Amino acid sequence: MGHDKLRKFAENKTFSCLLEPSSEEILRDGYFNLRDHSIKGNWARTMFGREEAEIVVELGCGKGEYTLALARRYPEKCFIGVDIKGARLWRGAKTATEENLPNVAFLRTRIEFITAFFAPGEISQIWLTFSDPQLKSENSRLTSPLFLERYRSFLKPGGLVHLKTDSRFLHEYTCAVAKANALQVLTCCKDVYSAGKEELPDPVVYEVQTFYEKMFLEMGLPITYMDFVIDHQGPYLHPSDFDEKYWRELEGKRRSFGHKAAD
Numbered sequence: 001m002g003h004d005k006l007r008k009f010a011e012n013k014t015f016s017c018l019l020e021p022s023s024e025e026i027l028r029d030g031y032f033n034l035r036d037h038s039i040k041g042n043w044a045r046t047m048f049g050r051e052e053a054e055i056v057v058e059l060g061c062g063k064g065e066y067t068l069a070l071a072r073r074y075p076e077k078c079f080i081g082v083d084i085k086g087a088r089l090w091r092g093a094k095t096a097t098e099e100n101l102p103n104v105a106f107l108r109t110r111i112e113f114i115t116a117f118f119a120p121g122e123i124s125q126i127w128l129t130f131s132d133p134q135l136k137s138e139n140s141r142l143t144s145p146l147f148l149e150r151y152r153s154f155l156k157p158g159g160l161v162h163l164k165t166d167s168r169f170l171h172e173y174t175c176a177v178a179k180a181n182a183l184q185v186l187t188c189c190k191d192v193y194s195a196g197k198e199e200l201p202d203p204v205v206y207e208v209q210t211f212y213e214k215m216f217l218e219m220g221l222p223i224t225y226m227d228f229v230i231d232h233q234g235p236y237l238h239p240s241d242f243d244e245k246y247w248r249e250l251e252g253k254r255r256s257f258g259h260k261a262a263d
């Protein structure tokens with residue numbers, strides 16, 4: 001491991017806004033029977049020192065651009081960025097610490113373990129920013145029925161999921177999941193930067209560009225955005241009319257770069 005990464009990992013331990021639980025803590029009862037972390041249900045008080053707070057989570061936050069931008073814009077709410085990569089989280093936690101932002105936290109964990117960290121109704125919104133489209137593994141896609149089931153366990157009724165992506169595959173797949181489950185889609189925009197601003201619910205959608213987003217914009221890829229409510233009775237259904245092969249072929253090989261640079 002490079003010297004720079006080691007330095008960041010060491011500094012991560014000094015950030016009070018960054019929680020880095022070991023996988024063993026969560027997995028002690030097995031992969032399918034996760035052990036709850038002690039912060040579950042206690043984020044407002046323990047992490048943010050507030051009696052109550054509306055809490056918004058960014059999953060796969062990388063360097064935390066959305067978590068930070070939203071926290072600056074909405075000081076009355078609290079924001080938690082989640083990612084597994086310590087060197088990327090270092091950037092977000094360092095900025096939050098330098099700016100003394102009281103309403104930002106970061107959590108280093110696998111998103112698959114997310115239900116161990118949030119209690120029913122603890123979270124009001126989820127942002128998914130440039131998530132890996134997981135072309136070959138539906139259950140790894142962050143908008144699959146499996147993940148929506150996890151989100152439902154901690155989102156407030158009426159809670160929103162925001163998806164901003166360069167991946168037409170992921171966008172169309174998510175539209176198909178929403179349709180299959182009759183989820184209420186509030187916004188569905190196929191090109192954020194050519195859309196009228198009034199089409200988008202919040203200026204952060206076009207004002208904030210993440211590390212990955214800048215790379216995709218340089219490649220000339222349109223950026224899509226949608227938000228939807230995941231309220232739904234019963235199990236979430238898989239989309240039956242999503243032409244996976246067609247959208248996968250369109251997606252091409254464009255994502256096979258840039259990951260090293262991101263650290």
Ligand SMILES: C[S@@+](CC[C@H](N)C(=O)[O-])C[C@H]1O[C@@H](n2cnc3c(N)ncnc32)[C@H](O)[C@@H]1O
Nearest residue numbers: 060061062083084085110111129130210211212
């Ligand atoms: C393509 S990057 C996007 C990062 C950032 N949102 C951006 O737009 O620059 C996807 C991020 O998701 C994280 N990630 C992917 N799968 C994950 C998982 N299962 N658990 C936690 N983080 C994950 C990666 O570490 C990476 O930082």
